[in-house]
Amino acid sequence: MLEIVIYSAIIGIIGGGCIAAGAARMFHAPEIQSMGAFRTLGELNACNGDPISHFSFGLGFFFSSAASAVAAGAMTQDVMHRIVPNWGAAVLLAKNKKVEETLHNPRKMMLSGAVIGGLVVVFLNTVASVIPEKLSTIASEVLGPATSWLINPVMPAIFWLAAVDAGKTTGIWGTVLGGVSALITGNAVPGVVLGILIGKSAEENGYKSKIVQILIAIVVILFIAIAYFRGFFGQF
Amino acid sequence: MEDKRSFGQKMDEFLLKDSTFILLIMGAAAAIFAGTFMYLKFGTGAFNDISIVAMLKEGIDTGDYAAAAAFAAGFLIARILEGPLVGLLDIGGSLQTGVGIGLPALFLSMGWDLPFSNFFVALLAGAVIGLVLGAVIMIIRKLMPEGVAVGGTSVMMGAGNATGRYLAPLIVLAAASYNVYAGLGAVIGAAAFYKWGKEMTGGAILGAMIIGGIFI
Numbered sequence: 142m143l144e145i146v147i148y149s150a151i152i153g154i155i156g157g158g159c160i161a162a163g164a165a166r167m168f169h170a171p172e173i174q175s176m177g178a179f180r181t182l183g184e185l186n187a188c189n190g191d192p193i194s195h196f197s198f199g200l201g202f203f204f205s206s207a208a209s210a211v212a213a214g215a216m217t218q219d220v221m222h223r224i225v226p227n228w229g230a231a232v233l234l235a236k237n238k239k240v241e242e243t244l245h246n247p248r249k250m251m252l253s254g255a256v257i258g259g260l261v262v263v264f265l266n267t268v269a270s271v272i273p274e275k276l277s278t279i280a281s282e283v284l285g286p287a288t289s290w291l292i293n294p295v296m297p298a299i300f301w302l303a304a305v306d307a308g309k310t311t312g313i314w315g316t317v318l319g320g321v322s323a324l325i326t327g328n329a330v331p332g333v334v335l336g337i338l339i340g341k342s343a344e345e346n347g348y349k350s351k352i353v354q355i356l357i358a359i360v361v362i363l364f365i366a367i368a369y370f371r372g373f374f375g376q377f
Numbered sequence: 378m379e380d381k382r383s384f385g386q387k388m389d390e391f392l393l394k395d396s397t398f399i400l401l402i403m404g405a406a407a408a409i410f411a412g413t414f415m416y417l418k419f420g421t422g423a424f425n426d427i428s429i430v431a432m433l434k435e436g437i438d439t440g441d442y443a444a445a446a447a448f449a450a451g452f453l454i455a456r457i458l459e460g461p462l463v464g465l466l467d468i469g470g471s472l473q474t475g476v477g478i479g480l481p482a483l484f485l486s487m488g489w490d491l492p493f494s495n496f497f498v499a500l501l502a503g504a505v506i507g508l509v510l511g512a513v514i515m516i517i518r519k520l521m522p523e524g525v526a527v528g529g530t531s532v533m534m535g536a537g538n539a540t541g542r543y544l545a546p547l548i549v550l551a552a553a554s555y556n557v558y559a560g561l562g563a564v565i566g567a568a569a570f571y572k573w574g575k576e577m578t579g580g581a582i583l584g585a586m587i588i589g590g591i592f593i
Contacts, residue, residue, distance in 0.1 A: 145421075152412055163405065166392075173398070174398040176465065176466040214422065214430070216423065218473045220424060221409075275593070282551075282559070287550070311529065327443065330444065335454075341532060342528045343528075370487075
């Protein structure tokens with residue numbers, strides 16, 4: 142138990158601090174490299190520097206993250222994407238309403254993000270690890286089949302249709318690589334994802350562009366390596 | 378020469394330098410990679426959504442990590458190429474999925490569990506991965522000509538977000554076929570969370586756990 146608390150605190154402080162600083166840098170991009178997400182940037186702007194909005198926005202995701210952590214040990218992407226930046230901002234904005242001096246300042250966001258990150262990660266991991274065994278059995282009995290259906294065949298179908306809807310080039314790359322991937326790895330999703338990547342890049346930049354050629358090379362090597370290690374070539 | 382700036386001002390300046398990004402991504406990658414170590418060791422702590430963590434779980438259960446590794450590699454490659462071009466690295470695809478799920482799946486599929494031998498090794502391994510990614514991003518930033526773009530990330534993200542929506546109905550179906558109380562709980566939880574405008578997935582699981590926990 143103590144181990145979980147200490148490790149969680151370290152993870153939350155380092156990760157929360159760095160990601161909150163990266164999020165503050167979003168307001169200075171593209172001149173400097175930042176990290177976060179466009180939707181995070183949009184959501185931070187939407188809260189308009191109001192600490193209550195930032196806090197309640199984060200709170201909504203905190204509940205769903207807690208449910209997910211308790212059920213499957215998955216804290217969700219929202220901890221770092223939404224809870225840490227928004228609660229970090231809320232703490233700073235409660236004292237000073239000027240976003241330029243708070244939310245946009247990587248040093249202040251790093252400090253508040255580290256504190257929030259540490260608290261949130263410790264809380265979620267502790268709660269998830271103390272739930273009674275009976276409840277975690279129910280959770281895994283329910284989540285097991287649901288997630289395995291999701292992984293196959295629901296996800297392949299969703300990604301496949303997204304590729305097909307994104308134009309002929311992307312559709313063909315997605316279809317071919319998805320099929321190859323289903324043969325080699327047993328799941329079409331990796332292939333469809335890479336197909337979307339290649340197809341869209343080819344459509345936008347043409348096959349002569351370096352980036353498309355590099356992508357195709359990476360994908361070919363990736364699949365040959367996977368096929369080799371999984372003994373795919375022995376099936377012929 | 379006496380430097381008149383305070384420590385805070387120097388720190389502000391340092392954190393707004395382009396190359397400081399490498400330090401930040403190292404910290405972020407270390408935390409996320411160590412989060413996956415927590416998940417492997419304690420069963421909780423992965424920084425990703427249930428549907429994606431499930432792919433890693435499937436690898437742990439069956440020993441077949443190919444799907445998780447290749448899936449996450451797609452997101453990692455896309456985001457690492459896109460990040461430097463727009464000046465904003467998406468941590469969801471690159472770090473949380475790529476570093477948190479893809480690389481661990483890749484390492485474990487090769488039977489290489491050294492990075493997961495203990496917490497501090499995992500933290501260090503994550504920092505090294507972050508250093509490599511940060512360096513690659515900085516190099517791409519310097520070298521990449523203007524106007525070249527990696528396409529498809531919006532299509533991938535759209536599909537990724539659509540996937541999450543399917544989980545709630547699937548959970549209700551799974552709960553219903555597992556046990557009548559779990560099923561009833563899932564239905565009530567999903568309906569209540571939908572009414573309150575919260576993620577139905579969480580409601581379905583919590584409902585199944587609460588009603589199931591009381592009556593089973």
